[in-house]
Amino acid sequence: GENVEQHPSTLSVQEGDSAVIKCTYSDSASNYFPWYKQELGKGPQLIIDIRSNVGEKKDQRIAVTLNKTAKHFSLHITETQPEDSAVYFCAAWGVSGGSNYKLTFGKGTLLTVNP
């Protein structure tokens, strides 16, 4: 089945700096890659996603890039603000155990933005 590795596990940046979180996946057939933001005590919130036929997608201060050849994708947050502090999860949609598809999640990155 699919395996998703996420790095770094913790990231601390100064307000206004950029933050980059990277994920790799193992199954070349995976075709959808979402990113989630989880604030303390809350459910994860889908913030951006990318499909395998696209190399980059932007939404205001956040962007995601995908390199299918290398099987990795990254989340970029520019001009970070204290409210960006949260745990971020990447995921890959691919086959799990036969013909069933599911989202496989990375273990998360705790992002802290220092004022």
Added chain:
Amino acid sequence: SQTIHQWPATLVQPVGSPLSLECTVEGTSNPNLYWYRQAAGRGLQLLFYSVGIGQISSEVPQNLSASRPQDRQFILSSKKLLLSDSGFYLCAWSPHGREQYFGPGTRLTVT
């Protein structure tokens, strides 16, 4: 717009007691529904998913079970809780599987 609800928000139960967590979705029909557990290490583990009423697929053999008695209702149950069942339980819905939207979660502590 679609809304997903989970209750209770928090629950403290003794070992050996039963469990019932409920998830409901509003504003959509025939959604895919999912139960995840998030342990202290932050990872999300898929427990069950359902593509329709009465259709349940289990990802991990364990002490839990799931049911979908109505189109937009998903229930997670246990007959006898274990200490290892403690965690943050998340319900999610999806229009077709890929884009998944999570509920607020239930914090379960088994004592």
